[in-house]
Amino acid sequence: MSTPSRGSLLVLCAVAAVGRAQPPAPRVTELPSAASALLQAVHAVNAQVVWASGHKGTVVRSRDGGRSWERLETPAGDSLEFRDIHAVHADTAWILSAGSGPKSRIYRTTNGGATWRLQFLNADTAAFYDCFSFGSSTTGVAYGDASPQRTNILRTEDAGRTWKLLAPTAVPAPLPGEGAFAASGLCVVHGDANTVYIATGSPGARIFRSRDGGRRWTTENTPFARGISAGLSGLSFADAQRGIAVAGDMSRLRTDSAQSVVGITTDSGRTWSMRSRPPRPGALAGVTWVPGAGPGAAVAVGFGGAFYTLDEGRSWTTITTDVTTGVSAVGRQVWIGGANGKLWRVDF
Template identity: 30%
Template sequence: MKNSAIFGLTPLLLCCFFATLPPALNGQTPNPPHIELLASGTKTSLRGLSVVSDKVVWVSGSGGAVAKSTDGGKTFNWMTVPGYEKRDFRDIEAFDSSTAIVMAIAEPADILKTTDGGKTWKLVYENTTKGMFLDAMEFWNSESGIIVGDPIDGRFFVTRSFDGGNSWHDIPYPERPKADSGEGCFASSGTNVRNLDKDEACFVSGGPTSHLFIRDKIIDMPILQGKTTTGANSVAVKDHGNLHGGHHLIVVGGDFAKDTLQEKNCLLTNDGGKTWTHPNTPPHGYRSCVEFIGGSNVLCCGTSGVDLSTDDGLNWTLLSTTGFHACRVAKKGKTVFLAGGNGRIAKLVW
């Protein structure tokens, strides 16, 4: 076949031809998506994760621990907030390499802010009410934020900030969402509350009953529930700003006491919760966090592993059996980081 078009090419054009072939046809084996471990080996359980950019990432966790990287995770600067050595920072929101807010969950519920990269922290909110337990924090932008906490006297606690977290204003009790007996939120990854559009948020609950809350709507979800260890842990929103047309949401959870159980651990909706479907291939166990990471790609993680979907959550592939609590994509960028137990920090390579 010496007269074929390929063999009729000049050597330079022939090289260019093969260089443009897909890796699998070019004799190269492409690296499949995988999790690259960046840090581990401490006793800290990391559940707070905020990725500002491909370079700047913050994490927070038990023992008053906070860590920051400004080089894409190559190195981390670890710090312990003075006076909070026995507290648990279950969520963190960072705005740049200098400014971040951490949330200490239980009595007293404390919120702290740094503007100098973690050198000093200012207490910007404290609530000593009996039963206080903050679960997750979300900011729409650099000014407007929301924190959701477990129910007190039958209603979920909600507080808002409109000045970048410098001050917080509790939603009046009669305006707070009602909770069923035993219902609460899991402070597992800081992602059970998410923004829907420029000024609206939603959150999910778990326990004996599990719901999606949007404004004054309380929406039932066909997710695993019935026990204190079951229910929804995280919600991800794809179609921001499409409030009237319906949102594409993915909810994950399951039973953290049986973390390899795949039963009813993931839900999909394209109409803001009016109707729900289950994946064709669900995640491979309990999952505490789910995140849209670009296009039709979605990542979720939990104590039994990490799953990736390339079709908006319809089918999931197990990437790793190493446990992680949280996964987030860069607000300004494409890098996806993960955080978990034993000080584990990783990133998705794909």
């Protein structure tokens, strides 16, 4: 038997090192559920406390890392679709119902869902509110589809006791028919306490950005897929600069195959590096960085399934082929909500 040369040994060692460096696949656990309707939004407060909301007035909460869930009573029975949720701990949370006119509402609980206080009721029949986000326990921003000739952005500084509609001079002028997709609750996100982003859907797939907690806004055009029913659907920012975004054609929920639907920015949305789409057709609904799993780790959800990447979207692996829309991450854990009340936890 011949003896390997020194060069061959170095190559073999390098190959072995590369093999050892590959991280293990994340562990996927389908969780018990207290719901049967689509869970459209998820918000993980920490490794134990997770809230989710969705259609038919559904709000559920876990206080043990997803091992068990409780269904919470909500206002208006099953007539509202709670497409966004934000919580600060096990007792205090806000829910946003999406819909035309008075179906767009914001409620808050401070006693774990035992009671809810109505904080905002949309009186504009032409407006449809999609998403909201809080930079602190008191300051938040909500976005709604444009009414004729005005962009609708709400802001609160008192934990939602009052929501003020920003003046037209403080917000971007809308494109004709501009709005967002209330797909995952991630069309409004914070990069930090003062930096807020809004992702618009059709027709322009634009980014709105505020650096003063939502008082004033600028706009950026993006290279994402756009059209009558296509545009950005979800954002996630690791900080004020570094973000990931997804897009989709909502007229082709299960069959969308557009390529310009995943992108990375490192300059607050001014420029985007486009990435490959996940391996299955379907409109993407939301995305999150996984902060504890390395700088390239993210999970995207959509109507073709849920997917993870470890290399900033250059490649994707399927988590589930079920319809998924809500997603939220803390540390190395990700929680996903989807159709028929299904929930998953992904441990990286």
